[in-house]
Amino acid sequence: MAVAFDNVNSATGLKKLDEYLLTRSYITGYQASKDDITVYSALSKAPSSEYVNVSRWYKHIDALLRISGVTGEGSGVTVEGSAPVATPPVADSKAAAPDDDDDDVDLFGEETEEEKKAAEARAASVKASAKKKESGKSSVLLDVKPWDDETDMKKLEEAVRSVQMEGLLWGASKLAPVGYGIKKLQIMLTIVDDLVSVDTLIEEHLLEEPINEYVQSCDIVAFNKI
Numbered sequence: 242m243a244v245a246f247d248n249v250n251s252a253t254g255l256k257k258l259d260e261y262l263l264t265r266s267y268i269t270g271y272q273a274s275k276d277d278i279t280v281y282s283a284l285s286k287a288p289s290s291e292y293v294n295v296s297r298w299y300k301h302i303d304a305l306l307r308i309s310g311v312t313g314e315g316s317g318v319t320v321e322g323s324a325p326v327a328t329p330p331v332a333d334s335k336a337a338a339p340d341d342d343d344d345d346v347d348l349f350g351e352e353t354e355e356e357k358k359a360a361e362a363r364a365a366s367v368k369a370s371a372k373k374k375e376s377g378k379s380s381v382l383l384d385v386k387p388w389d390d391e392t393d394m395k396k397l398e399e400a401v402r403s404v405q406m407e408g409l410l411w412g413a414s415k416l417a418p419v420g421y422g423i424k425k426l427q428i429m430l431t432i433v434d435d436l437v438s439v440d441t442l443i444e445e446h447l448l449e450e451p452i453n454e455y456v457q458s459c460d461i462v463a464f465n466k467i
Contacts, residue, residue, distance in 0.1 A: 383430065
């Protein structure tokens with residue numbers, strides 16, 4: 242199904258494009274295509290970081306064009322105020338290949354093994370880079386319970402927040418009554434899904450020495466994708 246966008250060089254058009262890319266990695270489908278090239282070419286300059294999703298997508302397509310090119314056909318896209326975009330050279334080369342004679346095909350296939358390996362390495366690098374950029378985030382609410390009513394809750398929270406790792410960001414917290422004078426710590430955290438496992442965070446950090454001097458148990462109250 243063809244997709245249409247307003248002038249992507251206007252604030253309104255960029256905002257709509259940013260909302261569109263909130264849940265998508267590409268303009269259409271699950272791989273970079275001519276549709277991405279159309280929108281990319283329609284932009285007069287790199288989008289501001291204010292448009293988080295457009296900026297992420299733009300940098301990814303820019304990297305693909307510089308490293309390996311974009312050959313996907315896409316579903317069709319139009320951008321108001323932009324001229325039709327010519328098919329990129331990489332796509333033209335592949336499209337013309339079936340019409341070449343056998344000798345040309347053989348000569349192309351006989352290019353050095355080093356060049357073939359280099360192309361495969363570039364493709365793997367782009368795939369790995371794309372996966373890292375597309376890594377999602379999650380918001381988590383934890384219940385952290387102390388051993389008893391004599392546990393110093395201020396030191397408990399300091400111990401919990403002392404755990405630092407790539408992809409982990411501690412957020413707001415509060416104390417909530419449990420009963421018999423005991424209070425629990427409720428604390429928010431944001432994680433990068435590919436970098437942090439909440440189960441590992443709890444089992445290998447929050448319930449291990451020296452933090453387990455204050456913490457008896459941890460429970461995941463809420464887990465939401467961002």
